[in-house]
Amino acid sequence: MGWMPAPLEFAAITSMWTSAKVKADHTTHSQGLLDFNVGLAVSAILALFFLSLGVFVQYGSGQEIELVGGAYINQLINMYTATIGEWSRLLVAFVAFMCMFGTTITCADGYGRANAECWRLLKGESEINKKQIAFWTTYAIGGGLVIITFFTGQLGAMLKFAMISAFVSAPIFGWLNYSLVKKHKKLSAGMNALSIAGLIFLAGFALLFLANLAGLFS
Known part of the structure; x- marks a missing residue:
């Protein structure tokens, strides 16, 4: 769950x-599967790191989280510097910048390609071309800038909007993935059970999130 x-x-x-x-490198099935498995494993490990950093550095620090982008970044760097040591200030700032820079490139390209593929399916075309990818990538970047501009100085509201979108859409994406895989490949009993358990977890977590948002647990 989350980002x-x-x-x-x-x-x-x-x-x-x-x-x-x-298409570009003639990647084989085994190579693609290895790439996926490595990416999944690394993502799971990094998720634990991000969770640990949030729990041990930010949560319970006693500091009120800044809700303005620039101030929040400065606060974040100060928090980690106070934990690791003053010597790490530039390193923390550099790592934070590279994380966000890499995320920006990844999202721009990824969402651009996904949008182009959706458009291809809607139009019934055989494949997408570079011009379509470039257009939809530009569209994704422009849309992101519009959202950021709209929420300027309202980091809390933007995070709330993003959280609601992420938690509500997670079980939908999960179901779409599950349905697509089942359509093209027969799953083993164990993998099928794991997939269903994952969908139940995603749906349950989304419901708990919405219930908490509605104040049912307060």
Whole structure:
């Protein structure tokens, strides 16, 4: 759940990248599967790191989280510097910048390709071309800038909007992935049970999130 190190919709985006690699480098099935498994394992490990950093550094620090982008970044760097040591200030700032820079490139390309593929399916075309990818990537970047501009100085509201979108859409993306895989490949009993358990978890977590948002647990 959540976004770090990757949101659930990246299951579709990684498929788009694999498809592009097959066309460009003639990637084999085993190579694609290895790439997926490594990415999944690394994402799971990084998720634990992000969770740990949030729990041990931010949560319970006694500091009120800044809700303005620039102030929040400065606060974040100060928090980690206070934990690791003053010597790490520039390193923390550099790592934070590279994380966001990499995320920006990844999202722009990934969402651009996904949008282009959706458009291809709607129009019934055989394949997408580079011009379509460029257009939809530009569209994704422009849309992101519009959202950021709209929420300027309202980091809390933007995070709330993003959280609601992520938690509500997660079980939908999960179901779409599950349905697509079942349509093209017979799953083992164990994998099928694991998939259903994952869907129940996603749906249950989304319901708990909405219930908490509605104040039912307060």
